[in-house]
Amino acid sequence: MIFRNGLVLLLTILLTNIAYAQTGSARIQLNQVGFYPAAPKLAVVTGTTGATQFSVTSADGRTTFYTGKLSSEKSSKYSSTVTKTADFSAFKKSGTYVLTVPGVGTSYPFAIGAGVHADAAKAVLKAFYFIRSDMPLEAAYAGKWARPAGHPDTAVLVHPSAATNLRPAGTIISSPGGWYDAGDYNKYIVNSGITMGTLFAAYEDFPQYFKTLSVGIPESGNAVPNILDEAVYNLRWMLTMQDGADGGVYHKLTNASFDGMVMPGATKEPRYVVQKGTAAALDFTAVTAMAARILKPYAQSFPGLADSCL
Template identity: 45%
Template sequence: MEQITSLLSICAAIILGFSGCSSQKNISEIKLNQVGYYPQQEKVAIWEGKFSGSFKVIDATTREWVMENKAGVNVVSPWNDKIRTQLDLSRITYPGEFILVVNNTEVPFRVANQALKPLAQAAFKAFYYQRTGMSIEQPYAGMWSRPAAHNDNRVLVHASAASQSRPEGTIISSPGGWYDAGDYNKYVVNSAYSIGLIQAVCQMIPDYMASLKLDIPENTNKTPDVLDEMYYNLKWLLTMQDSVDGGVYHKLTTPDFEVH
């Protein structure tokens, strides 16, 4: 469970969709883990509202009955006074694809030995899509491929960051790194913080992190893909340091804060 907690603290909240739900009109009445449960962990779903009847779980492939249980306690939210009902699915302790059936509403869910692995791979692969200064190619990016942009081989030192060794207007090279979010800028604090967190997790669970295959251009070397991706931005961070006085610029930005 310590590994699960560590991984969730780093991964972005990426929801993996399911298909094949036969009743969609009331699906919002049920809340459950859409990524997946581990076989031995507690499994709880939530019914939005008061419910005192029984629910059942069926096999998603065979449609055969797997388990039936009575609804759990009704809990009143202290923030909005809404009533929610707990549904305990913990009797299912083996991997598979299942469907929770409550009051004629069907919602699929998954139990797997590596339930969070697809989430982890998707979260860390997101950094690849943020790369600057190189083409994001179709074999690795699919529909999100794009040409290279913002090579940043010739950037100017701003007046606010000028020093005696690098006065305003000094041209330096600072290629690579990651776009920050929805803009074309690169930030030292934000990306260094991300690297620090992820490298800490790599130290905590090295075997698991090394097992994540991100399908990035460096995936044929002997370095774990997650570390390859961190190294891409780390190389850029080194270009943001003034080699004379040791100071570090905090960001590289377009003149008018362009967004995409």
């Protein structure tokens, strides 16, 4: 009987602590991933409140580590929302915490630590692997999201909007590789432009960091940073989207209509390259210029690729 009562008490405490840690007030908004110890740390409290102070406590709320004063109430010029700010930048101790405002509630848990954004950085970069178009995602790299290859795009039709004398409508070209777009199975040069530019700029700004960041893709372990491996997968597709006869760049590779909610390997509709455009040509030029510069030191891994981007 004593054992059973003790077990019930223990379970009650555990469940209470879990609920406390997982149920946060939507009125207290902060970075739920976390903060670096020496970085600025802010939370925004929305809605009218008479509270003037806040506290940073352990995730179970039992230990208070830091208290501070809320800012004065501020109004938005563009909505009826009023806010107060909690600045706890001075608190630098590593751990997992919640922020509490009397009368408002408790935030969702957040962490403070030296490598607090490491998992998020890996997840963001690994996301590009999951939207590769024409290769199977193997369980060794994709885990439970493994799937067969999607569109091979080795027999793509030139759409009437993109037809020329040398490539009339219906001409078949090969344009494999690349990433699917955010919400469909098409592949866009302009959308790729901002993404490729962001990845290349990130590598140039933080080369030492990205040289050590491995995210578990098929290329991991080669002599190339994973961020460049992933960019090259899309770059090789982009190069196929230029018409060698006139230098123009097709806007996108697409179905005539969007696919339904099906896996990529299940779609069998014809695919097209559509009208060339200035935006596509400019994005293509900017990306290939960056690629020529950034990939030059990796000529042994990518023979001729940097030169082909000039």
